[in-house]
Amino acid sequence: MKRFLALALLAACGDSPTDIPEIKSDVARDLQPNVSAGDFATLVDGNTEFATDLYAQVHGQSGNLFMSPHSISIALAMTWAGANTNTAAQMADTLHFTLPPDQLHAAFNKLDLELASRAANAMSGTIPFKLKTANAIFGQEGKTFLDPFLDALARNYGAGMRVLDFLSDPEGSRATINHWVEDQTNDRIKDLLPMGSVTPDTRLVLSNAIYFSAAWDEPFKAEETADRAFKLGDGTTISVPTLHQVHERGYGEGDGYKAAELPYDGGQ
Numbered sequence: 001m002k003r004f005l006a007l008a009l010l011a012a013c014g015d016s017p018t019d020i021p022e023i024k025s026d027v028a029r030d031l032q033p034n035v036s037a038g039d040f041a042t043l044v045d046g047n048t049e050f051a052t053d054l055y056a057q058v059h060g061q062s063g064n065l066f067m068s069p070h071s072i073s074i075a076l077a078m079t080w081a082g083a084n085t086n087t088a089a090q091m092a093d094t095l096h097f098t099l100p101p102d103q104l105h106a107a108f109n110k111l112d113l114e115l116a117s118r119a120a121n122a123m124s125g126t127i128p129f130k131l132k133t134a135n136a137i138f139g140q141e142g143k144t145f146l147d148p149f150l151d152a153l154a155r156n157y158g159a160g161m162r163v164l165d166f167l168s169d170p171e172g173s174r175a176t177i178n179h180w181v182e183d184q185t186n187d188r189i190k191d192l193l194p195m196g197s198v199t200p201d202t203r204l205v206l207s208n209a210i211y212f213s214a215a216w217d218e219p220f221k222a223e224e225t226a227d228r229a230f231k232l233g234d235g236t237t238i239s240v241p242t243l244h245q246v247h248e249r250g251y252g253e254g255d256g257y258k259a260a261e262l263p264y265d266g267g268q
Contacts (some may be wrong), residue, residue: 020176021141024160025150031113033106033156039099043107046096047073053094071208075135077108078157079206082149105156112157121266127215129265134184138177138205141165166202174198177205184209214264220245 051069058065073095080091081101091097097104115131122129137153139145141163153159164173174193181192189209198205220243228242250261 020162020164020180022160022162023145023150025147025154027151027154029158030106030109030155033109035107035110039103039107040110042099043104043111046098049096050094068210071210074108074112075206075208077105078135078137078153078159081105081152082146105152109156118266118268121268122214124215124265127213127265130211130213132211134209135159136162136180136207138162138164138173138207140167140203143203166198167200170198170200170202173202177207181207181209185211217263217265217267218245218247
């Protein structure tokens with residue numbers, strides 16, 4: 001049976017507070033990681049398997065669902081860089097990490113850099129293409145963090161270990177992390193960590209923020225929006241305003257689903 005770690009991760013539709021003490025390696029981020037096509041495909045396949053596992057765990061919840069499996073994978077990959085023995089093995093099994101550590105972190109670096117470069121092909125002047133990811137690990141002040149761990153964070157994620165005093169000031173630490181979240185999500189997410197979620201027993205908090213904004217590659221026309229029937233999960237039908245356009249698009253269907261591919265500005 002797979003064990004899923006409980007953690008708070010952030011996603012929103014990013015400039016970090018500068019007054020948080022940070023322990024960071026002198027190693028520069030590798031902006032041109034040497035990753036083979038095979039390693040890159042292996043990482044993507046593993047991330048997709050994890051996303052499928054995760055969806056199977058949460059899809060039964062009521063209401064709308066928006067989640068970012070990539071956020072969870074990359075935040076836990078950063079943490080995995082400091083894990084060993086049975087903990088590392090269980091994390092790798094759950095997250096479908098099959099590459100050796102150095103190769104896996106380099107592949108995550110390449111993926112993150114490629115996502116960040118996607119704005120290059122965007123053309124829209126009305127809604128500029130923006131895709132920004134930011135990762136942070138907050139650890140207990142005074143704890144020792146090993147150099148290989150800090151080197152891996154710096155080289156592959158451009159990150160360090162921000163330190164807070166959870167032990168003596170859990171509420172102040174919670175507020176600091178929440179402010180970081182607000183900054184990284186253009187104030188879209190406020191007070192993510194609720195009162196009491198950070199305690200004197202807290203030693204590590206992982207955070208990932210995604211800021212995304214883009215126009216459709218071929219925008220919908222407002223005048224073609226009309227009320228149409230929409231079937232709910234309980235079988236009842238309601239009328240909702242529905243976007244409409246006629247274009248050739250990638251399409252697939254299977255048991256219980258139909259899917260269409262609608263690219264964003266720049267063909268992404």
